Amino acid sequence: MSATGWNPAVADRRAAAVVPALLFAVLTALVAARFGPLMRLDAAVSGAARRFTPAHPAWHATMSAITHTGDTNVLLSLAAVALIVLLLRQHRTGVVFLLLTVTATSAVRIAVMLLVHRPRPVDRLTATSGFAYPSGHTTSSAIAAGIVIVLGWTLLSSRRSRFALAAVAGTWALLVGISRVALLAHWPSDVVGGWLLACATTAAAALTLMGKRSSPRYSTGL
Structure with a gap:
């Protein structure tokens, strides 16, 4: 830590939680206000998907298979x-991190969705329920990926394996x-909102549990 008490590493970790949280708040306000430019952009992208997906069966089937990997029962x-x-490994910090991240994200998403x-969109090509914003499948899969990345970073010793895991989970x-x-x-902004929410809550939970530790390989005990 510097003489001024400012630690760049800690600042970076805090920014990882604060920046997506602020962006999520701004996007949520725009969606709630039905901001014209955003609504038109959403409609344009959704319209392109409406024309493209039914006309390309292979793409439709691939997207359907991928989307079901984010179903609630799977996750x-x-x-x-x-x-x-984690319990078998007596990884208590990991257990708390997983439960805190999932619980907090679900609570925020449901509250925002109802608000x-x-x-x-109309003419949906897959089964859906509930309101659109933020996307449940997107949020849940991003949370799952974030948990895998954070815990994998602490459990894996190889730098290459860590980055490979992060790439696979993030791409999924x-x-x-x-x-x-x-x-x-969903509209595109529903999906972006889900990604931002997941990034904010995952980073916040990781910072809450691990922020005081200088090493990314934190202890397995609380």
């Missing part, structure tokens, strides 16, 4: 497996979000 099963592994109550979360737009389940 809950993965979360249960991860929780069991904004945005309708979904990105594709799930894209699939929601391609299948007309």
Whole structure:
């Protein structure tokens, strides 16, 4: 830490939580206000997906397969497996991190969804329920990817394996979000909102539990 008490590493970690949180707040306000330019951009992208996806069966099938990897039953099963592994490893910090991240994100997403109550696009190409903003599949898959990346970073010793895990998990979360737009389940801003919310809550939970530790390989005990 410098003589002024400012630590660049800690500042970077805080920015990782604060910046997406602020962007999410701004985007949420624009969506709630039905901001004209944003609504027109959403409509234009969704219209392009409406024309493209049904006309290309292979793309439609691929997007459908990807989107179902973000279904609630799939992610809950993965979360249960991860929780069991962490408990068996006596990784108490990891258990708390997983539960805190999932719980906090779900609470925020549901509250915002009910507050904004945005309708979904018409002529949807996959089964949906509830309001549109922010996208549930997108948020949940991004949270899952974030948890995997954060915990994987602490459990893996190889730098190469860490980055490979981050690339795979991040790409999957990105594709799930894209699939929601391609299948007309969500407007593009619903997906961006989901990504921002997931980044903010994951980073905030990691900072809360690990922010006082100087090393990324934090202790397994609280």
